[in-house]
Amino acid sequence: MSTLLLLFDFIGTFVFALSGGTLAVRYRLDLFGVLVLACAAAVSGGIVRDVVIGALPPASLADWRYLGVAMLAGLLTFHRHEAIERLRNPVQVFDAAGLALFAVLGTDKALAHGASPFAATLLGMLSGIGGGIARDVLVARIPVVLQADLYAVAALAGAGVVAVAHALQLPQVPAMAVGAALCFGLRYMAIRRGWHLPVARPPENRDDA
Template sequence: MLLTILDLVGIAAFAASGAMIGVQRRLDIFGICVVGVMTGIGGGIIRDLLLGIHPPTSLDTWPNFVTALLTSLVVFFAHPAVKRLAIGVVGLDALGMGLFATAGAQTALDHGAGPLAASLIGATTAIGGGVLRDVLVNEMPLLLHRDLYALPALLGAITVVVGSELGFTANTALVVGTVIATGLRYLALLLHWNLPTAPGAGP
């Protein structure tokens, strides 16, 4: 129950980030909803494609879709207010990222993926929606060049895989993995951590 609620919180946060970019690009209401919904449920769809879950869960689950759609509509009509909440959105997004990374890794393990595949698919679940969003609006994916984002997602997914190998319960691994992923992301945001670029790549 808690997981379902947190999952919807993550979807809403991702959808809000997608819809905000749609507003900035002056898309129409339908385009904003498309980008918002794809950002909210896109990571889960990619996960299900990789695991062979047909049709993808999020396409067949009303709460997931409705949450993403309603969030996009709220952003459309109230984007100035949502913008003032931007720190809240970034915070929710970090929570969603952690949850998606760990839940994605657990789903992959449940479907027979090995440890490497489960780690990579978990991270992909967390970052897939944002990559879809950026490709759709024709920008280089943010995760490739700003902030520490994909690394915490990968660490959260790895935590679940290692926890499973060590015999921890799924719930324990999910909580610990999410705390690690989301916490690391918060720290990176607070302390402006960045990873190095290549030495001597020029200005």
Template sequence: MTLLLEVLDLTGTFVFGISGAIAGVRHKVDLFGVLVLSFAAANAGGIMRDLIIGSIPPATISQWQYIVAALLPGLLTFYFYPVVKKLNHPLLIFDAAGLSLFAVSGSLKALEFHLNPLAAVLLGILTGVGGGVTRDILVGEVPVILRTDIYAVAALAGSSLVVGGYFLGLPSVALAVMGGALCFFIRIMAIHYHWRLPIPKVHE
């Protein structure tokens, strides 16, 4: 379980770091600003999760692997941006991968700390969306979670699958793969086909 959590967290840290760095490059901040955004996007969700479940100090601050995983994508993105930007919607794709990995790791870690199922689903969502929200607020944009594509719903689906399967006794690794894949699939489909949830009717 610990190894699985580490793999999920480190990979999530890395891909969210790329999304933060891309946001930085687009806003023309300097090298250290790119590293700050890379670090913030990569670690904000995990730090929030760890503070809330009482895992102090957060692994993301106290272990060097996480720090490397958060800063390396900043350096790479900064110097190889022409490669990154050839992807279609690169920021959204790395953001979707980070969302999926952290939604799964957040739920699993909350279960490991004996939180109840509903709390574990919520922490999965919070861990998944925390990095992107922090990144967007820092660069002064409306957080991606509030724009009109399906976002938190994807994290909800992934987290719920993980938590439901956990209480059915299914193996954690299989749940992590399936939950992450489900979240990523929903999010990418939503981006590609512009899936949307209902928008409120306001007659003002």
């Protein structure tokens, strides 16, 4: 099981790095900028999670393979970005896949380190959204998580499935598969169908003169 979870962790790292690299190419960054954005998108959320639960040093810094996978994705995006761009909404699709994988894996790791189901759900969400926030901030773009579409909510739903299954002592691997599918499905439908949360409307300007 540990080998399977590690494989999924690398897959999540790769697809998040693809989203960061693709966004960097769209912003016309150089090779170094593409690699930085790919790595930031891939490992930022996991680093924050590991620091919070006391899993030090963070996995992505202790194991060179995480940054290696992220840089490989960055190089692939830099040299083959036209092929990646031909996919439909590549940044959003890759980001949705990374969000789903990191949300459930982050929750599982938090539970393994003794976090309560509630805390583990929040840390799973943080694992999923942290990389996207870092990626967007580095290019001075409003983070997707702060906008109207289902992003953090999708991560919270996927993480919650894993945490509830743990509390009910249900098998974790099927729960992680269901949680990842739910998270990805919500995020993907938000992209395709325009699902979003209510947006606050500022008061209309009134001329008091």
